Amino acid sequence: MDILIVGAGDVGSNLARDLADTHEITVIDRNPDLVDTLTAQLDITGITADGRSLVTLKEAGLENADIVIASTDNDATNVMVCTTANRIGSIRTIARVKDAGLFQVWQSSDGGFGVDAMLCVDLLAAQDLVQTLTVPGARSTGVLADGMAEVAEFHIGEDTPITDRTVADGDTYPSLTFAAIIRDERILPAEKESVIRAEDSLVVIGSPTAVSRLANDIAAQPVPQSDDTVIVAGGGTIGYQIARLFEQRGLDTRLVEHDPERISWLEDRLKNTSVIEADVTDVEAFGRKQLPNTDLLVGATDDDTNYLLAQLAQELGTARTAAIVDDSQVLDIFEEGGIEVAVHPENIVTEEILQSVYHQRTESVSILNHGAAEVLDIVVDEQSILAGDSPNDIAQHLPESFTIGAIIRGETLRTPRAGTIIETGDRVIAFVATNRMDEVTEKI
Incomplete structure (x- = not known):
């Protein structure tokens, strides 16, 4: 792919180093020392100029770019670059920002400002720190619905409390759904009679508190308690x-x-x-x-x-x-x-931008097990196959790997049950195997 990076600071430079071996990279920055350092180290094109200039962007090959990454230290510049790229053609745009308020406006505007993926530095860092402390032992985690829901993938050892138990016996945590079992790189539905074995990976979706409770029971590291x-x-x-x-x-x-x-x-x-x-x-x-x-x-x-x-x-x-x-x-x-x-x-x-580069679905909010499975955050509209049906009814029309982990209605997270009816306007958090994504997104 042709990738244009605007901003050669720590983030932009690290991205160029990670991507240069497999993609055509052009970097723009006003600092000649940063540009010269990168072009001396890597087989990339470097341009010393202001990335806000349309002339500069066109000189850098904007019209032929597949992806534009705006990673300067200025939020307005990053949005401006993405908006310009979006108007030029069918170019995927990624912006790094500091302002959480700007991020929330973008989030509520369904891809506003011409930005396909906006990544808020402080919010991502806060989420990573809190999840590392409160969900120890997780192979991967993801925050959804502005922190109301969370997905986590846990390695199951020989002596965890849920080892060799069925999903029905082990899933005793309020506001939590056992979404899938990953065994020998195969994704298995977490059906009630499914037995959770040592060396499995268990994917769960639920409230942050519920995910932390499970982590406390199965992880070796301590989890902060409510009275700490x-x-x-x-x-x-x-x-x-x-x-x-x-x-x-x-x-x-x-x-x-x-x-x-x-x-x-x-x-x-x-x-x-x-x-x-x-x-x-x-x-x-x-x-x-x-x-x-x-x-x-x-x-x-x-x-x-x-x-x-x-x-x-x-x-x-x-x-x-x-x-x-x-x-x-x-x-x-x-x-x-x-x-x-x-x-x-x-x-x-930087890690989040790389993930966004390699995985371009805007509907997917989290990737698990090295890309084999994904978690979706879906706002249900009147045309969706989800509206007006229960999870059991929906399961008849979608792949078995598709599992609804949580339903958010207003400010309340609900654990899906057999008789739960999904309504228009609900946010549905669902798990699906990556190789069935196209089929799922066409229907939902």
């Missing part, structure tokens, strides 16, 4: 997203911020999170007062403060520490310093 004290240090965008996701899981979360105006904003949006006014950069004073008896500390401020807070937390007996790390060059220092989870946002968004 969780402190998120830093009330910026990413700290807010982390606290919001913890709140959705019912955890006792305390978010620390020093700016009174920001505190007011946070309190309006986080109804079940305690917002504490304190300066986390005064590590010693803050740590000695707030960290004793804390079960989990998450650093969501600058790298230096996050590292010092984590070290002090460990000295004071905090069981677990995690941090957002902005500078990839210090990731090793965080890991060597005993921080359990260290997430670099740019790495996360």
